[in-house]
Amino acid sequence: VFAAEGDSIAAVLIDPMPNRAGLIPARQDYLQAMVEIAHAAGALVIFDEVISFRLGWSGAQGLWGIEPDLTALGKIIGGGFPVGAVGGRADVMAVFDPTAGKPALPHGGTFTANPVTMRAGLASMRALTKESFGHLDRLGNLLRDGVTASFQKHGLAGQCVGLGSLFKVHFTSHPVTDYRSVYPGQAERAKSDAFHKGLLDRGVLSASYGLFALSTPMTEADAGAILQAIDETLGDIAAQS
Structure with missing residues (x-):
């Protein structure tokens, strides 16, 4: 251009x-x-x-x-x-x-x-001090790694992307490189919807399209609770697949 x-x-x-x-x-x-x-x-x-x-x-x-x-x-x-x-x-x-x-x-x-x-x-x-950003980085890495492990544990196609206090879940096994590579088909949309509603049932609010945003008051215990809700929800989705 x-x-x-x-x-x-x-x-x-x-x-x-x-x-x-x-x-x-x-x-x-x-x-x-x-x-x-x-x-x-x-x-x-x-x-x-x-x-x-x-x-x-x-x-x-x-x-x-x-x-x-x-x-x-x-x-x-x-x-x-x-x-x-x-x-x-x-x-x-x-x-x-x-x-x-x-x-x-x-x-x-x-x-x-x-x-x-x-x-x-x-x-x-x-x-938002340098220390608070370090805290958010640690929580974000903990959750991104945990979500990836949960996908593998339940045999589901999925990936977790993002940095720092932001992460996003995609129900795809394709290499994630651009918008086209993560655009969901009908099956992926159904899983994403079930994922969002399953988390709501467990007291975790995420965006309906798989986005999560962490905040400075959150602790490792909070991250563990979120990860447990995600793991249980992915387990339900795997059982229904």
């Missing part, structure tokens, strides 16, 4: 671990090549970290060692309140700067800098 249209491309926007496309982490070499190709054409690189910012102290870009020109943020930076933000390199963000007169690109909004959201977001960011 850049070889054909590079002169007309302003920026590349990418989510490094897109939830709705399977929660599959991007490859390091892919991201690095994307940055090099975009910058060579004079285009900016924008990371969508609305979800992935929760993966670590410096978000997904810190995990991959990528420095995007702009970053879009949301969700956890609002402490549970509706929020959105954009940040980036000083020279790129300078188009919004009104200190020398009318900016090149005025930026405003009815709900911009809502004080309640800003306070809640600040409290959340202060609570």
Whole structure:
């Protein structure tokens, strides 16, 4: 695309671990090549970290060692309140700067800098210490490994993907590489539905499409209880298959 249209491309926007496309982490070499190709054409690189910012102290870009020109943020930076933000390199963000007169690109909004959201977001960011991210990483790894072992134990086709405090269950034995590889057929949809409802019956709330999000108050005991509910539910699904 850049070889054909590079002169007309302003920026590349990418989510490094897109939830709705399977929660599959991007490859390091892919991201690095994307940055090099975009910058060579004079285009900016924008990371969508609305979800992935929760993966670590410096978000997904810190995990991959990528420095995007702009970053879009949301969700956890609002402490549970509706929020959105954009940040980036000083020279790129300078188009919004009104200190020398009318900016090149005025930026405003009815709900911009809502004080309640800003306070809640600040409290959340202060609570997300490097130690808390380490805690979430440990719980996430424990659950991802446990879910994988449970699939094997019950002889079911399935995989668990994700990083940090996020993981997602796919009822497929195919290599998980992109959206097409995890798009569920009728049989997979039926298992996913039974999985979601089986967990609800056991007191565990996941997204209906297999997404789980851990939070800092959770303990290893909580993770064990979740894993037990998952194992029992997969056992029921295996018995009905």
